[in-house]
Amino acid sequence: MIEKKEVEKLAHLARIRLSKKELSEVPSQLKSILEYIQKLSDIGTDSVEPLFHFPELKNVVREDESRTVDRETQKKMMEMGKDKNDYLKVESIL
Amino acid sequence: MKTTIKETQEKLRSGKTSPKKVVSSFLSRIKERNKEINALLSVFENAQEEMEKKDKNLPLYGAVFVIKDNILIKGERCTAGSKILEHYIAPFDATVIEKIKEKGGVFIGKGNLDEFAMGSSTENSSFGPTKNPLNTQRVPGGSSGGPAAAVADKMCNAGIGSDTGGSIRQPAAFCGVVGFKPTYGTVSRSGVMSMASSFDQVGPFANSVEDAKIIFEAIQGKDYRDSVTSDLLRKKVKNKIKIGIPKEYFVKGIEEDIKKNIEKAIAKIKGSDFEIEEISLPHTEYALPAYEIIMASEVSANMARYDGIRYGLEFERPKAKTIEEAYLKNRGEGFGKEVKRRIILGTYSLSAGYYDAYYIKAQKIRSLIAEDFDKAFRKVDVILTPVTPTLPFKIGEKIEDPLSMHLSDIFTVTANLAGLPAISLPCGESKGLPVGAQILAKRFHEDILFFATEKFEKIWLNK
Numbered sequence: 001m002i003e004k005k006e007v008e009k010l011a012h013l014a015r016i017r018l019s020k021k022e023l024s025e026v027p028s029q030l031k032s033i034l035e036y037i038q039k040l041s042d043i044g045t046d047s048v049e050p051l052f053h054f055p056e057l058k059n060v061v062r063e064d065e066s067r068t069v070d071r072e073t074q075k076k077m078m079e080m081g082k083d084k085n086d087y088l089k090v091e092s093i094l
Numbered sequence: 095m096k097t098t099i100k101e102t103q104e105k106l107r108s109g110k111t112s113p114k115k116v117v118s119s120f121l122s123r124i125k126e127r128n129k130e131i132n133a134l135l136s137v138f139e140n141a142q143e144e145m146e147k148k149d150k151n152l153p154l155y156g157a158v159f160v161i162k163d164n165i166l167i168k169g170e171r172c173t174a175g176s177k178i179l180e181h182y183i184a185p186f187d188a189t190v191i192e193k194i195k196e197k198g199g200v201f202i203g204k205g206n207l208d209e210f211a212m213g214s215s216t217e218n219s220s221f222g223p224t225k226n227p228l229n230t231q232r233v234p235g236g237s238s239g240g241p242a243a244a245v246a247d248k249m250c251n252a253g254i255g256s257d258t259g260g261s262i263r264q265p266a267a268f269c270g271v272v273g274f275k276p277t278y279g280t281v282s283r284s285g286v287m288s289m290a291s292s293f294d295q296v297g298p299f300a301n302s303v304e305d306a307k308i309i310f311e312a313i314q315g316k317d318y319r320d321s322v323t324s325d326l327l328r329k330k331v332k333n334k335i336k337i338g339i340p341k342e343y344f345v346k347g348i349e350e351d352i353k354k355n356i357e358k359a360i361a362k363i364k365g366s367d368f369e370i371e372e373i374s375l376p377h378t379e380y381a382l383p384a385y386e387i388i389m390a391s392e393v394s395a396n397m398a399r400y401d402g403i404r405y406g407l408e409f410e411r412p413k414a415k416t417i418e419e420a421y422l423k424n425r426g427e428g429f430g431k432e433v434k435r436r437i438i439l440g441t442y443s444l445s446a447g448y449y450d451a452y453y454i455k456a457q458k459i460r461s462l463i464a465e466d467f468d469k470a471f472r473k474v475d476v477i478l479t480p481v482t483p484t485l486p487f488k489i490g491e492k493i494e495d496p497l498s499m500h501l502s503d504i505f506t507v508t509a510n511l512a513g514l515p516a517i518s519l520p521c522g523e524s525k526g527l528p529v530g531a532q533i534l535a536k537r538f539h540e541d542i543l544f545f546a547t548e549k550f551e552k553i554w555l556n557k
Contacts (some may be wrong), residue, residue: 007438014394014441015401015418016434017426031440033495037383040455043462050457051464052293054513054537056326057279062318069185073169075182090403092417 014044099251099308103156103455113145120202124249126155132224133234133243134203135163144200152198154312157252157305157521158161159194160244163204164211165296166285167191174287175209175219178400178428178522188285189320190254190296190313197312202250205240209430211256211289212393213237214264214502216491218432221432225393225489226268229527232486235502236267238299242269245299252309258289259385260481260506262297263518266479270520273299274306277537278513279324281310282317290392293385293510303519303548310540326538335546336369338474342378343505348483351524356480359531362553363376371474375466376509380459385507386500387443387456393433394440400426434497464512471536476546479505481518481530505532515540517547521554 003050007027011018018026069077105111105395121139128134141158148155161167164174166184173179187195208218215241216224221224224239226232227247234243238255241263245253255262258277268275274297281296288294298309316325339360344353351551364370399405414420429437443452470477483504492499509516514534523530533550535543 001176002442010438010441011434012422013445013481014437015421015425016429016437018434019420019426022434023253026435026438026465029435029496030442030494033386033443033500036497039383040380040387040459043377043380043459044292045455045458045462047460048458050454051456052276053322054464055320056537060318060321060323067186069321073183073185074439076169077185079183081179090109 002027002034096248097251098299098302099154099157099305102251104314106156107150111224113142116156117142117145117158117202120248120250123247124203127227127249127270127539128295129249130225131227131232131243131247132137132222133206133240133247133249134160134176135206135221135240135491137203138201141200146409147180148200150196153308154194154197154199157199158250159201159252160203160205160241160250161253162238162241162255163192164207164287165190166484166515166537167201167204167477170204172204173221173261174211174220175207175529176429176433177220178402178424178464179405180220182405184285186285189218189282189317192286193315194254195314199252203244205238205244205253205255207240208237209433210287211237211258211261211434212436214260214499215267215436215487215489215492216240217489218430220247220430223489226486227251228270229486231524232527233361233487233489234488236266238259239265241299242266242271242273245271245301249342251301252297252305255299256286256289256294256296257510258293258511259389260503262299263481263506263532265515265531266299266518267528268486270371270528271301272303272306272520273297273518274310275516275541276310276314277515279322280314280538280540282315282320282323282328284319286316288396290389291396292392293389295510302549303517303544303551306517307544323328328538328541330547331541334367334369334476335476335542336371336373336474337363337546338373338477340373340375340470340477340479343479344373347504349485352480352483352529355522355524355529356531359554360478363550366553367549373470373474373477375470375508377462381463381508381511382504384456384459384463384501385503385511386439387388388460390436391441391444391453394437394444396405397433397437400425400428405557432496460511463508464517467512475535475542479532479534481505481532485524485527485529508536515535515543519547521550
């Protein structure tokens with residue numbers, strides 16, 4: 001079952017920093033959910049196909065074209081962050 | 095007395111009331127009550143002007159909506175109940191919003207929700223919990239608690255929510271209103287923040303089944319922006335309806351008061367036009383554990399976009415030296431507890447070594463659940479169950495115990511696993527709190543579902 005160290009690792013993989021308090025609470029909370037989930041091993045499913053989507057549905061396709069946003073909305077969006085000459089300024093990621 | 099869209103529409107068309115009167119009554123109710131109930135995260139003052147511009151013959155004319163705050167209205171703030179999106183402004187209208195506008199509806203506010211629609215009580219909102227208007231010590235249910243409470247408390251006459259595991263039906267039951275989750279793929283999710291994409295569906299809150307149907311007909315339809323939408327809806331109505339009662343929904347864990355109420359409701363419809371048959375859905379007890387895994391897995395993938403760069407710009411990184419530091423900080427501080435728990439659980443079940451044992455296993459169980467329903471619907475037209483195992487619980491009662499919170503969805507997740515249409519309809523009360531009955535039908539058989547539910551409503555509520 002899941003331990004504190006593993007939770008710490010998973011949180012890091014998901015790029016989430018947990019506080020000390022969270023790290024003391026989360027493992028036992030996840031443990032109780034995982035124990036509950038164990039119920040699934042009661043039934044054999046070797047011959048069962050997984051159901052990822054419903055058989056009636058077909059993919060909807062469209063042309064790969066860009067959409068534009070009007071000036072007013074653009075202005076409102078810019079208010080969310082720092083802008084520089086009509087561009088949103090974000091952290092460099094490389 | 096609550097007024098339906100249908101009634102408001104007739105009064106507006108005949109000149110017995112005006113857009114001004116309709117909208118101002120809702121606005122004054124919001125002013126008087128929202129401070130305590132906290133159903134709305136934002137209020138729009140221009141609903142009257144908008145209604146005055148609409149053609150009186152449109153099907154949603156007179157409908158005044160509260161929209162769950164994970165659905166985009168162009169130019170308006172859309173928070174998802176999360177700190178990470180506190181300042182996010184929507185750049186376009188969700189398809190469902192476009193359709194409501196076209197069909198004559200107007201908007202009066204955005205409704206509170208559990209953060210990113212994850213929760214069953216609306217206590218997980220970063221902007222404070224919503225209270226149940228029928229008893230303010232208790233939760234309104236969730237995750238669409240805001241729109242449900244707003245409709246119940248007469249702040250509006252219509253609501254839109256999203257339902258991934260019961261997030262429309264459970265709050266509808268707790269607040270005593272009608273809530274409908276359509277067949278997966280009938281309503282577009284374009285502009286609706288994704289939670290678990292193979293379950294998410296958008297649907298209405300209303301004061302009557304007829305209103306729910308009017309709203310559903312206005313918002314459904316194939317959309318090139320949501321690749322799972324279709325136009326397979328049936329429009330045939332049957333006169334003789336056979337109802338199935340699955341014995342697995344009346345087992346231990348269900349509150350005696352709920353059981354009694356549902357049994358009373360069944361007794362009332364016996365002998366009318368309906369034939370009733372006990373049925374079995376043998377894999378029911380495996381539904382919630384399978385849902386937990388698939389939901390958390392899809393959540394962990396969908397939440398990756400909230401990285402503090404594409405979204406969540408307010409968390410600047412004054413001290414973060416690396417981009418990884420910035421991600422950890424933004425997501426660690428931006429997400430609430432429940433969202434973090436689900437992302438971690440999803441990351442776990444999708445990781446190498448666990449993928450087959452958890453994710454694939456759960457998808458196989460999902461097949462078995464769907465087959466149970468397929469078999470049952472060969473014998474019956476609709477299935478009737480309770481919506482929740484308990485009455486609305488107290489605020490704070492379950493928040494520290496995630497598993498017991500998740501168990502409130504035990505009767506609703508099956509419809510999401512199998513993609514079925516399901517409606518929650520008030521059918522009496524206990525200790526002054528409402529009880530909801532859930533009616534399910536085959537995928538795309540909304541015709542039969544509404545036909546049967548309108549009849550139940552007449553019998554249960556003496557309409």
